[in-house]
Amino acid sequence: MFNIETVKQIKIAYIGGGSKGWARSLMSDLALDERMSGMVALYDLDFEAALQNEAIGNLSGNGKWRYEAVSSLKKALSGADVTVISILPGTLDHMETDVHLPEQFGIYQSVGDTVGPGGIIRGLRAAPMFADIACAIRDYAPDSWVMNYTNPMSVCTRMLYKVFPDIKAFGCCHEVFGTQKLLCEMVKERLGLNVKQREDIKVNVLGINHFTWVTEASFRHIDLVPVFQEFAAQYAETGYEPSGESWRDSVFHSAHRVAFHLFETYGAIPAAGDRHLAEFFPAFYLKDPEKWKFHLTSVGYRKQESLRRKKETDHMIKQKQGAALKASGEEGVNMIAALLGLGDLMTNVNLPNEGQAANLPMGAIVETNAYITRNRVQPIFSGTLPKRLEMLANRHISNQEAVAEAGFTQDDSLAFQAFINDPLITLDRADAERLFREMLSCNQIGAR
Template structure:
């Protein structure tokens, strides 16, 4: 990598799962908005055509006048090609297809087992893990052989088991998992603080938190805004609004199964004294199945949704 004027150029990023239509597109957009770093994104996917499409999209995005970044997108044919000489490796794969995911999530419903996500815990999470772990063994071996010093960022679920597999195969790997889940809870705390105090937080990034736990079952042990402890503020809000919950402005849990009224979070706070920091549909799957996921009516009463694979 080359450094000049506090800018870093010629970063080499291997994107394993480079045909992704979700994370890859978001990643490209983020890079286009940052003028401090530049380099090459190498896209590798077992669906080569999807990676080819993303290379076209990425290079077109960087040609826009409002793009601040300077990145090139290239498609590679193998793990060896994509990893050799890279500085970072991003793993974002879908293990199997949506048909397998539908089986993971919805077949257990025949036995009265309801899953609101089915990618981390419960039968869906376990079957997904059995499908994913052999792939991560192969990826970890390739990183060990072709890019042992690169930093590895994993976005694939089940997150904890995927990252554990990387370290089991290659103990010296420099890998960590990422998820955007905690940001939503920072925004919730911002809104609740404003509702309780009448003061305004201009930027939710100013809500500072300490995060513990595992992916999709994360917790804040501390949360503050400019020295104000938000735990008592949160507790006071729950004491008055537990039945209604809290919804971010413009969001309605009944219109999207990706939204919620954060009542599961509030209930977990009342039970354990910490602020649960993932989405309610994720949190519910880590608790006994007869609590939040007993049946669709129970799910509805907690004001979140069963996310269908469709």
């Protein structure tokens, strides 16, 4: 028997339930949490992958959670208290086109899932998928809280609201956490103080996903922005790497040189990794990633990782092994608990702008802090971006709105306008249109 004061029986619908990354993290975090129990309905277009996660999930933890692969969105969503969306819009072959076909035209991308030619085409693929998901949530789980982890975050979350305006959805991203961890390292090095956990660094977050900025930061009574100014100046040329670490250790690591340069340029602390930040500007950083000490993550690497995870999954099934019980560092489970009234939480989320980002367009999906409590996600007023950052953010917001509309209506003309408006598209119009058409063709998307 569970203590009813600490444990609530709930249903989680997991769309993308065959995931070998995010789903396993959720399994681990749910097993480690003592406040909740219930069932997780795993829906995936790859039903076999969902069945594998059913087996792994039911071997994880102490049996508080029951996992079940289901064959339809209706079965997954019916009765759901919380819906998690974590899908790959398309395939890794599609993503390979997103990232590497533009290289034939001299355009390089470090991630290719948010902005740039890759992010735009991925958004066009994702928009109709998220329209279908929104319709299903409206029909089968209209009161469910919806947590989206899928990129392009802004386009996908915007589509949910576009199709179902009363949806209770928000986008979740961990990039700000990395900035908080960097500030912890800075406090230790420059002030000689240990920060027990990244949450002890208080930040005012403002912007759009992966182009997010910290305009205020503190630890206890200490204003950290002036400290960061000195920190960034010290490591602007060399980059910052804690002792024993190297940006070359992982394709996802960097030495923060892009972030330091952007702080010196704009006066706000960038709150995303260098790989994401670099793509929001003309190819200033992307033309020489070695100089700036970050990676262009190839889709070939992602495919190798996918094969490794498939082998790992087969081994886990054969050995009847559950997910490793190790905290992921994500906040999804704490968010769910807060929504259930089991502990309030202040964190960063992506929501339609109701004024929390004062100088960004109303209704656009913006990322700011929010207070999560029982059955409520309340965005926190975060002030205004510096004017020069506002101008850059608005350009991308305009594109994201156009991509959501074009993906939903299959309007190639509108999609192309967003495509050529992206800062990474520096081609003449004829070459830009040729690249656009080739990418659409490879993805089998476009006007019907």
